[in-house]
Amino acid sequence: MxxxxxxxxxxxxxxxTARLVADGRLGERPVERLTLADVVLPPRPEGYAGVxxxxxxxxxxxxxxxxxxxxxxxxxxxxxxVVSGQAEADLDLGYRVNLDGTRAxxxxxxxxxxEDGYHPRVVFTSSIAVYGAPLPNPIGEDLHQAxxxxxxxxKAIGELLLADWTRRGFxxxxxxxxxxxxxxxxxxxxxxxxxxxxxxxxxxxxxEAVLPVPETVRHWHASPRSAVAFLVRAATLDTALVGPRxxxxxxxxxxxxxxxxxxxxxxxxxxxxxxxRREPDPVIMGIVQTWAEALDASRAERxxxxxxxxxxxxIRVHVEDELGGVLP
Amino acid sequence: MxxxxxxxxxxxxxxxTARLVADGRLGERPVERLTLADVVLPPRPEGYAGVxxxxxxxxxxxxxxxxxxxxxxxxxxxxxxVVSGQAEADLDLGYRVNLDGTRAxxxxxxxxxxEDGYHPRVVFTSSIAVYGAPLPNPIGEDLHQAxxxxxxxxKAIGELLLADWTRRGFxxxxxxxxxxxxxxxxxxxxxxxxxxxxxxxxxxxxxEAVLPVPETVRHWHASPRSAVAFLVRAATLDTALVGPRxxxxxxxxxxxxxxxxxxxxxxxxxxxxxxxRREPDPVIMGIVQTWAEALDASRAERxxxxxxxxxxxxIRVHVEDELGGVLP
Numbered sequence: 001m002x003x004x005x006x007x008x009x010x011x012x013x014x015x016x017t018a019r020l021v022a023d024g025r026l027g028e029r030p031v032e033r034l035t036l037a038d039v040v041l042p043p044r045p046e047g048y049a050g051v052x053x054x055x056x057x058x059x060x061x062x063x064x065x066x067x068x069x070x071x072x073x074x075x076x077x078x079x080x081x082v083v084s085g086q087a088e089a090d091l092d093l094g095y096r097v098n099l100d101g102t103r104a105x106x107x108x109x110x111x112x113x114x115e116d117g118y119h120p121r122v123v124f125t126s127s128i129a130v131y132g133a134p135l136p137n138p139i140g141e142d143l144h145q146a147x148x149x150x151x152x153x154x155k156a157i158g159e160l161l162l163a164d165w166t167r168r169g170f171x172x173x174x175x176x177x178x179x180x181x182x183x184x185x186x187x188x189x190x191x192x193x194x195x196x197x198x199x200x201x202x203x204x205x206x207x208e209a210v211l212p213v214p215e216t217v218r219h220w221h222a223s224p225r226s227a228v229a230f231l232v233r234a235a236t237l238d239t240a241l242v243g244p245r246x247x248x249x250x251x252x253x254x255x256x257x258x259x260x261x262x263x264x265x266x267x268x269x270x271x272x273x274x275x276x277r278r279e280p281d282p283v284i285m286g287i288v289q290t291w292a293e294a295l296d297a298s299r300a301e302r303x304x305x306x307x308x309x310x311x312x313x314x315i316r317v318h319v320e321d322e323l324g325g326v327l328p
Numbered sequence: 329m330x331x332x333x334x335x336x337x338x339x340x341x342x343x344x345t346a347r348l349v350a351d352g353r354l355g356e357r358p359v360e361r362l363t364l365a366d367v368v369l370p371p372r373p374e375g376y377a378g379v380x381x382x383x384x385x386x387x388x389x390x391x392x393x394x395x396x397x398x399x400x401x402x403x404x405x406x407x408x409x410v411v412s413g414q415a416e417a418d419l420d421l422g423y424r425v426n427l428d429g430t431r432a433x434x435x436x437x438x439x440x441x442x443e444d445g446y447h448p449r450v451v452f453t454s455s456i457a458v459y460g461a462p463l464p465n466p467i468g469e470d471l472h473q474a475x476x477x478x479x480x481x482x483k484a485i486g487e488l489l490l491a492d493w494t495r496r497g498f499x500x501x502x503x504x505x506x507x508x509x510x511x512x513x514x515x516x517x518x519x520x521x522x523x524x525x526x527x528x529x530x531x532x533x534x535x536e537a538v539l540p541v542p543e544t545v546r547h548w549h550a551s552p553r554s555a556v557a558f559l560v561r562a563a564t565l566d567t568a569l570v571g572p573r574x575x576x577x578x579x580x581x582x583x584x585x586x587x588x589x590x591x592x593x594x595x596x597x598x599x600x601x602x603x604x605r606r607e608p609d610p611v612i613m614g615i616v617q618t619w620a621e622a623l624d625a626s627r628a629e630r631x632x633x634x635x636x637x638x639x640x641x642x643i644r645v646h647v648e649d650e651l652g653g654v655l656p
Binding site: 091132141142143144145146147148150153156157160161163164167168244245 | 419460469470471472473474475476478481484485488489491492495496572573
């Protein structure tokens with residue numbers, strides 16, 4: 001089968017590519033061809049026997065998605081997105097990539113469907129940002145989408161379009177609302193959520209990290225490995241079981257910052273915990289207060305989506321996948 | 329003040345224009361100028377002392393909304409829309425008018441805001457079609473928007489964009505989710521909801537009407553006069569009281585078809601009721617079954633929105649506004 005990944009150069013895109021290359025298959029079917037697209041050229045995966053096309057292109061530019069769809073990929077993972085902080089800082093960029101880019105992709109698939117009956121599985125990554133405070137705990141899937149960011153607005157619109165295109169029969173869409181991905185590899189960034197990862201990742205590597213919020217803050221997490229497993233599950237599940245509400249809230253682990261730190265203590269000891277420096281930041285606290293604490297993911301769980309059940313496990317996944325299985 | 333109405337040639341647009349002309353004011357302020365736009369040339373209102381511009385134009389065409397916004401109308405009523413049945417039959421037209429047209433209008437207002445601080449009140453007409461079956465009764469405002477039509481999808485997207493543009497400070501938006509308008513004046517049309525009006529309107533005029541569903545069908549109604557009152561209220565209320573969730577479910581009357589017929593009997597007698605011919609239509613029944621039976625409009629009610637409380641009243645409004653106050 002032929003798999004297209006948009007946003008393939010991003011963290012999740014690279015991990016998904018690596019998983020497909022390692023498995024050699026998606027569900028029952030061998031993956032013979034990969035098309036990897038992003039605004040920057042995605043790395044060419046090593047050790048893959050199939051055909052790979054790597055494409056550097058902006059999905060919202062005329063003609064780009066049509067070329068990506070030309071060879072009729074069986075599965076499209078649409079991961080390309082401007083992240084939350086950037087979509088808030090640059091309104092035009094966010095709407096251009098997250099809304100116009102998604103619409104261009106859906107329109108190109110529709111055109112192909114009309115031409116020759118093309119009907120791919122399309123997996124769309126949405127976000128808990130489609131919900132806005134005040135939030136119940138847990139958030140049920142029947143809760144009003146009332147986002148409080150432009151990113152959340154754009155993702156909510158993507159969910160609506162995906163459902164309409166699926167209902168119309170142009171494609172077979174599955175949206176997945178990802179929890180905050182923890183532990184994100186790489187350097188700390190400017191995202192307000194960055195500390196959830198850095199208070200674990202940095203001490204595990206022997207470096208200091210800053211904690212800007214109290215330990216009582218509760219949030220909704222899953223590992224990068226789980227995020228990739230969600231994508232694979234979304235690409236292979238029997239969508240007859242999903243019904244018309246095509247976006248699913250993914251399972252995750254609801255944990256406080258204090259629980260994260262206790263897990264760090266168990267896995268890496270007191271010395272690691274001492275590398276966390278408390279620097280309360282009222283701005284970050286104000287933002288984080290409006291975020292989801294937990295989602296009711298029972299529909300996804302019944303469909304076979306599984307996440308970690310403890311932060312010890314999330315840390316172990318990071319040690320295995322990013323640190324070669326050993327603590328420094 | 330200067331008022332712009334898009335979709336001004338439609339039924340609600342014409343009635344809103346007539347109300348503004350009759351009142352001469354909107355809230356506290358005199359209406360000195362009207363810009364009336366639609367794809368067909370809106371009628372020029374009679375007996376209005378202010379300045380009127382009538383414009384025949386497609387909002388999604390380049391440059392059109394910029395010209396409408398050029399004189400910086402204080403209030404924009406954005407009523408222009410392709411209706412439900414047509415948006416379902418013609419996918420491109422529906423997205424073009426209901427999504428692209430709305431976005432073009434919002435973008436033009438944003439550009440004007442950046443230029444000179446322009447910040448109009450924008451009243452957007454949404455619909456109960458943003459909700460999709462299975463539906464609770466009543467539908468709370470915190471219910472998931474899971475539309476089952478392209479029209480509902482487009483209106484849900486409009487609500488999201490209006491909220492984001494309001495949050496960004498480009499405009500002061502209020503969305504209103506209108507009930508089914510009953511009694512619609514004019515001829516019966518192809519809409520699945522047409523019978524809710526025609527089983528009253530036609531017998532009141534001495535003509536036969538067809539009832540395609542059982543009398544037990546329950547639905548959510550308000551008169552054209554109430555719809556206009558909702559628009560006026562949305563244009564004049566203190567939006568500091570609304571909060572970030574900018575679209576309000578409008579009040580209405582939840583009534584069965586049987587209750588409609590009983591009201592007709594009380595107002596117009598047995599002879600009128602005998603003009604209703606029962607012709608069960610499983611297709612229409614299938615569509616109507618998925619529709620809202622009642623909404624929880626308590627938030628709008630607290631903000632001063634009021635609808636009819638009996639079908640006798642809805643029929644009396646029709647007799648007064650459409651039949652010159654007398655039964656033929």
